[in-house]
Amino acid sequence: MIIVCEKGVVISMDFTKVVLSRRAIRNYKTDPVPEEILQRLYEAMNAAPSGNNHQPYRFIFVRKDDIRKELALRACHQDFLLNAPILVAACCEKDRAFDTAIAMEHLILSATNEGLGSCLIGWFEREIVREILNIPHNHEIPILASIGYAAESPEAKPRKPLNELISYDRF
Ligand SMILES: Cc1cc2nc3c(=O)[nH]c(=O)nc-3n(C[C@H](O)[C@H](O)[C@H](O)COP(=O)(O)O)c2cc1C
Numbered sequence: 001m002i003i004v005c006e007k008g009v010v011i012s013m014d015f016t017k018v019v020l021s022r023r024a025i026r027n028y029k030t031d032p033v034p035e036e037i038l039q040r041l042y043e044a045m046n047a048a049p050s051g052n053n054h055q056p057y058r059f060i061f062v063r064k065d066d067i068r069k070e071l072a073l074r075a076c077h078q079d080f081l082l083n084a085p086i087l088v089a090a091c092c093e094k095d096r097a098f099d100t101a102i103a104m105e106h107l108i109l110s111a112t113n114e115g116l117g118s119c120l121i122g123w124f125e126r127e128i129v130r131e132i133l134n135i136p137h138n139h140e141i142p143i144l145a146s147i148g149y150a151a152e153s154p155e156a157k158p159r160k161p162l163n164e165l166i167s168y169d170r171f
Contacts, residue, residue: 012113013112013113018109018112018113019109020156021112022108022109022112022118023117023150023153023154023156023157024118024119024120024154024157025117025118025119025146025148025150025152025154026078026080026119026152027080027083027150027151027152028080028083028084028085028117028146028148028149028150028151029083029148029149029150029151030083030085030148031085031148031149032063032085033085033086033116033147033148033149037114037116038061040110040114041107041110041111041114041147044106044107044109044110045059045103045104045106045107045110047106048099048102048103048105048106049099049102050096050099050102050103051096051098051099054096054099055099055103056092056093056096056099056100057090057091057092057093057096057099057100057103058091058092058139059088059089059090059091059103059107060088060089060091060133060135061086061087061088062086062087062088062089062133063085063086067132067133068081068082068084068087069082070132071087071089071124071129071132071133071144072087074124074125074128074129074132075121075123075124075125075144076123076124076125078121078123080119080146081121081146083148083151084119084146084147084148085147085148086146086147086148087144087145087146087147088104088107088144088145088146088147089129089133089135089141089144090103090104090141090142090143090144090145091133091135091139091140091141092139092140092142093138093139093140094138094139094140096140097140097142097143100142100143101142101143104120104143104145107145107147108120108145111147115149116147116148116149116150117147117148117149117150117152118145118146118147118148119145119146120143120144120145121143121144121145121146122142122143122144124144126140126141129141129144
């Protein structure tokens with residue numbers, strides 16, 4: 001099931017379609033993401049489970065041009081980040097990257113459901129990003145992500161055959 005609103009914008013997809021249609025997007029339109037969509041992304045992140053329901057993280061949504069530019073330079077010159085209208089920095093308490101990854105996946109899948117593209121970014125200079133965004137030293141920065149409307153439609157990347165991924169009862 002895909003629900004399409006009047007202007008032809010996808011507003012909600014079947015869950016399987018969301019999971020299977022997500023791609024790492026490295027080419028964005030500069031169009032801003034509407035505020036009501038962002039609110040739904042935040043709610044999806046806030047619905048993520050975490051150990052003891054502690055929610056040991058904070059997500060910085062960077063929309064200002066100058067700060068996005070600084071971040072893009074510190075993401076090892078991955079220039080495609082310059083075009084994405086939103087960069088998200090995930091910050092978390094020490095050793096809580098697993099909780100953070102779940103909330104980030106909620107973000108990524110929710111963005112896909114809203115017709116947005118995204119890319120997780122693990123390759124960046126963490127200590128310089130910490131300075132740019134005033135992230136306190138008791139927090140780690142496990143990952144960044146770019147979010148925006150895709151200007152490309154990449155094919156699905158191949159995955160391992162399931163028998164290399166799943167085993168039963170023993171490794
Ligand atoms: C933890 C993590 C870190 C990643 N870091 C980067 C990155 O720094 N730059 C980049 O272009 N893509 C990055 N990616 C995206 C992956 O390259 C991409 O997800 C993978 O090639 C599979 O392609 P797909 O997402 O289109 O299925 C990262 C993905 C993950 C999960």
